Amino acid sequence: MKVPAASIYFPPEDRAAILSQIDEILQTGQLTLGKYGRQFEEQFAAKIGVKHAIAVSSGTSAIEIPLRVFGVEGKEVLVPTNTFFATPAAVLHAGGRVRFIDTDPATLSVDIDHLRTLIGPETAGVIVVHIGGIITPHMDEIRALCDAHGCWLFEDAAHAQGSIGPSNGHPDGRSAGTWGDAASFSFYPTKVMTSGEGGMIVTNDDHMAEEARIYRDQGKAGFLTNFHTRLGNNWRMSEVHAVIGLSQLARLDEFIAHRNHIADLYDEGLPGLPDITPIRPPDNGVSCDYKYPVLLPAGVDRGAFKQRLREEWDVACSGEVYDVPCHEQPVFAEWRTGSLPQAEDTCARQLCLPISATMTDDQTRHVLKALAAVLSEQSVASPR
Ligand SMILES: Cc1ncc(COP(=O)(O)O)c(C=O)c1O
Numbered sequence: 001m002k003v004p005a006a007s008i009y010f011p012p013e014d015r016a017a018i019l020s021q022i023d024e025i026l027q028t029g030q031l032t033l034g035k036y037g038r039q040f041e042e043q044f045a046a047k048i049g050v051k052h053a054i055a056v057s058s059g060t061s062a063i064e065i066p067l068r069v070f071g072v073e074g075k076e077v078l079v080p081t082n083t084f085f086a087t088p089a090a091v092l093h094a095g096g097r098v099r100f101i102d103t104d105p106a107t108l109s110v111d112i113d114h115l116r117t118l119i120g121p122e123t124a125g126v127i128v129v130h131i132g133g134i135i136t137p138h139m140d141e142i143r144a145l146c147d148a149h150g151c152w153l154f155e156d157a158a159h160a161q162g163s164i165g166p167s168n169g170h171p172d173g174r175s176a177g178t179w180g181d182a183a184s185f186s187f188y189p190t191k192v193m194t195s196g197e198g199g200m201i202v203t204n205d206d207h208m209a210e211e212a213r214i215y216r217d218q219g220k221a222g223f224l225t226n227f228h229t230r231l232g233n234n235w236r237m238s239e240v241h242a243v244i245g246l247s248q249l250a251r252l253d254e255f256i257a258h259r260n261h262i263a264d265l266y267d268e269g270l271p272g273l274p275d276i277t278p279i280r281p282p283d284n285g286v287s288c289d290y291k292y293p294v295l296l297p298a299g300v301d302r303g304a305f306k307q308r309l310r311e312e313w314d315v316a317c318s319g320e321v322y323d324v325p326c327h328e329q330p331v332f333a334e335w336r337t338g339s340l341p342q343a344e345d346t347c348a349r350q351l352c353l354p355i356s357a358t359m360t361d362d363q364t365r366h367v368l369k370a371l372a373a374v375l376s377e378q379s380v381a382s383p384r
Contacts, residue, residue, distance in 0.1 A: 001314065001362065001363060001366045002314045003313075003314060003315045003316065003354045003359070003363045003366060003367055004316055004354065004356070005316040005317060005318035005319075005352075005354050006190055006318050006354070006355070006356050007356040007357070007358045007359070008189050008190075008194060009251075009255070009356070009357045009358050010247070010248075011251075014247045014248075014251070017247060018243055018244055018247050021036065021243040022240055022243060025239045025240060025243065030239060031238055031239050031240070032236050032237075032238045032239055033217070033223060033236055033239075034239045034242075035239075036239045036242040036243045036246060037055050037237055037239060037242040039242070039246055040053075040055050040195075040200075040237075040242040040245050040246045040249065041053040041054060041055050041200070043246065043249055044185075044200050044202070044245075044249060045202060047162070047175075047249065047252065048175045048176075048177045048178065048202050049174075049175050049178060050177065050178060050202040050203060050204055051203070051204045051205075051206070051209070052201075052202065052203050052204070052205075052206070052208075052209035053200050053201065053202045054200065054201040054202075054203075054209060054212045054213055054216065055198065055199075055200055055237040055242060055245070056198070056199045056200065056201060056212075056216050056235045056236070056237055057197065057198065057199065057216075057234070057235045057236060057237055058186065058188070058197055058198065058199045058235075059086065059156075059158040059184055059185060059186020059187070059188060059198075059199040060086040060089070060090060060186075060199070061199060061216070061233070061235035062184030062185065062186070062199030062200060062201045063086065063087060063090035063127075063154075063156055063184045064090040064093050064094050064235075065201060065212050065215045065216060065235060066154060066181075066182040066184070066201055066203070066208060066212065067090055067091060067094035067096060067154070068094045068215055068230070068231070068232075069182075069207075069208050069211040069212060069215065070124065070125055070152050070154075070181075072091060072094050072095060072096030072124055072125065073094070073095035073096065074095060074096070074097070075096055075097065075124035075125075076096070076097045076098075076099050076122045076123055076124055077091045077096045077097065077098060077099070077123075077124055077125050077126070077127060078099050078100075078101050078115065078118055078119065078123055078125070078126045078127065079091060079098050079099070079100060079101065079127045079326070080100070080101050080103065080109065080110045080127065080128065080129050080326075081100035081101060081102065081103065081325040081326045081327045081340050081343045082103040082108055082109075082129075082131060082321075082322055082325050082326075082343050082346070082347060083129040083131070083156065083322065083326060084129075084158070084321075084322065085326065085329065085331070086158075087127060087129055087156050087326075088100075088326050088332055088335070089331075091127070096124070097335075098332065098335040099118055099123075099335070099337070100325075100326060100327045100332075100335065100336070100337070100340060101114055101115050101118060101340075102114040102340040102341070102342045102343050103325070103340070103342045103343035103346050103347075104136060104138075104342070105279075105295070105342055105345070105346045106279070107131070107134050107135075107136045107137075107279065107281075107282070108131035108132060108134065108279055108293060108321065108346060108350075109128060109129065109130065109131055109134065109135075109136035109138075110128055110129075110136065110138075110142070111342060112136075112138040112141060112142065112145075114340075114342075115142065115145065116145065119145060119146075119149050119151065120149070121149075123149060123151050124151060124152070125146070125151045125152040125153065125154060126142065126145075126146055126151055126152075126153050126154070127154045127155075127156055128142060128153070128154075128155050128156070128179075128180075129155075129156040129157075129158070129159070130155065130156075130157050130159055130160035130163055130165075130176050131159060131291075131293075131321050132159055132279070132287065132289075132290055132291030132292070132293050132321050132352070133159050133160045133163045133176075133192070133281075133287035133288040133289055133290040133291065134160075134163070134279065134280070134281045134285070134287045135160065135163055135164070135165025135166075135176055135281065135282075135285055135287075136165070136282070137165070137166050137282035137283075137285065139165050139166075139167060139174075139179045140167050140168050140179075142179070143179050152180075152181045152182075153179060153180045153181055154180045154181065154182055154183065154184075155176060155177055155179060155180035155182075155183035155184070156183070156184055157176040157177045157183045157184060157185050158184060158185060158186035158188075158191070158199075159186075159191070159192075159288075159290040159291065159321070160176035160177070160185075160287075160288060160290070161176070161185055161191065161192050161193055161252060161288055161290075162175070162176075162192065162252050162253070162256045162288045163175070163176040163281075163285075163286065163287050163288045164176075164285060164286040165179075165281075165282075165285050166282055166283065166284035166285050167179075173284055173285060173286065177202045178202075178204075180203075181203065181205060181208065182201055182202065182203040182205065182208050182212075183201070183202050183203070184199060184200070184201055184202075185199060185200040185202070186198075186199050187199060187200070187241075187245055187248075190318075191290065192252065192255055192256065192259065192288045192289075192290050192357075193245070193248035193249060193251070193252050193255060194244065194245070194248055195237070195241040195242065195244045195245030195248065196240075196241050196244050197241060198237050198241045198242075198245055199237075211230070214229065214230050214232060215230055215232040215233070215235065216232065216233075216235040216236055217232065217234075217235075217236055218232045218233065218234060219231055219232030219233075220232070251357075254357075255357040256288045256289065258357045258358075258359075259288065259289035259290075259355055259356070259357060260286070260287075260289055262289070262292075262355050262356075262359050262361075262364050263280075263287070263289045263292055263355065265361060265364040265365070265368075266278065266292055266353060266355075266364065266367075266368070267280065269364075269365070269368040270294070270368070272368075272372070273368075273371055273372055273375060275296075275297040275375060276294050276295070276296065276297070276371065276375070277294060277295040278292070278293075278294050279293045279294065279295065279350075289355055291318060291321055291352045291355065292352060292353040292355045293320075293321060293350055293351070293352050293353075294350070294351055294352075294353060295346060295349045295350055295351075296349045296350075296351055297349075298349065298382075299381060299382050300349075300375075300380050300381065300382060301380055301381065301382040302323075302348070302349070302350075302351060304379060304380045305351070305374055305380045306351070308374045308377060308379065308380060309370050309371075309374055312370070312373075312374070313366070313367075313369075313370035313373070313374070315354060315366070315367050315370045316354060317351055317352055317353060317354060318352045318353075318354060318355070319352065320347070320350045320351065320352055321350070321352060322347055322350075323347055323348075323350065324347060325340060325343040325344060325347045327340055327343070328344070353367055353371075354367060
């Protein structure tokens with residue numbers, strides 16, 4: 001039985017509807033910043049429960065734009081080391097300085113104790129990334145910490161469309177993207193919902209929303225003017241991408257429900273494999289289950305483990321989040337201030353089990369069987 005790492009799902013009726021809307025777009029010639037982009041923004045804002053959503057070209061520009069609005073030039077921004085390249089890179093592109101935060105092995109998010117030691121008069125703002133869709137249970141504390149230090153808080157929610165995190169005074173939790181002064185989402189094809197390429201900025205702050213719209217369109221004061229007031233860029237989302245995003249947004253709850261079901265099957269099966277440590281959302285939290293990360297026991301060679309799963313069982317694991325922490329990436333060497341031991345350990349031992357909106361129960365059971373078999377093999381023992 002073959003189990004792919006992920007799958008991108010457009011049911012036939014959705015493909016037909018998307019094609020008919022693209023045909024309409026081609027006929028009208030309204031190819032960018034039109035009615036579908038506005039609809040996508042309105043519906044996404046309603047889904048997250050925020051006042052404004054601004055559609056942009058990527059999850060990367062959805063980080064850089066708010067950072068430019070915050071005005072990070074020459075200032076220090078605290079960034080988790082366990083994140084994708086784009087998070088610290090956006091800080092640097094916006095002219096900021098990066099200070100890396102160590103990782104909480106329980107959530108793969110920031111270690112709040114380490115964050116407390118770093119935040120200070122030098123700090124302009126803090127970025128939190130909801131890795132794999134899991135929101136740390138410390139979001140309220142992080143918000144309070146930022147307020148106490150006069151810092152802004154930004155959530156890189158690239159992985160977390162529809163994730164819910166625990167929060168005091170919110171018995172049903174809060175959506176990813178609602179703690180920060182602004183937050184970003186990515187609609188890259190592997191994500192829980194996609195627009196092909198694309199991203200979204202969300203915020204309750206009118207000033208942030210207004211500025212973000214200026215930055216995304218070459219820093220122009222208005223769509224029809226040629227008067228540039230900010231150092232913006234072409235960070236617009238086309239109408240074709242907006243149509244695809246709208247279609248997937250209508251399926252988001254369904255996609256998440258299916259992913260949660262697959263994750264439940266893993267939750268039931270993995271206690272039978274005590275050497276494997278699943279990383280799961282906290283009580284009262286719901287992950288969109290973009291990823292199902294686990295930690296392998298120390299002493300297992302991850303490369304050999306994945307190879308055996310692939311070759312012997314036809315099981316492909318999805319990419320780790322992440323295998324090399326940012327402070328160990330050559331491109332960020334200048335910003336490395338020393339070892340971040342928890343990140344180094346969790347990144348070295350992490351594996352993401354296959355999960356998708358189309359995965360079957362049989363495929364999930366096959367993965368569990370494959371894990372048990374490969375774990376018992378001598379050949380995956382680390383050469384160290
Ligand atoms: C945590 C994180 N931030 C930002 C991005 C950038 O998103 P995009 O690829 O849409 O530019 C990604 C993309 O995978 C990501 O995983």
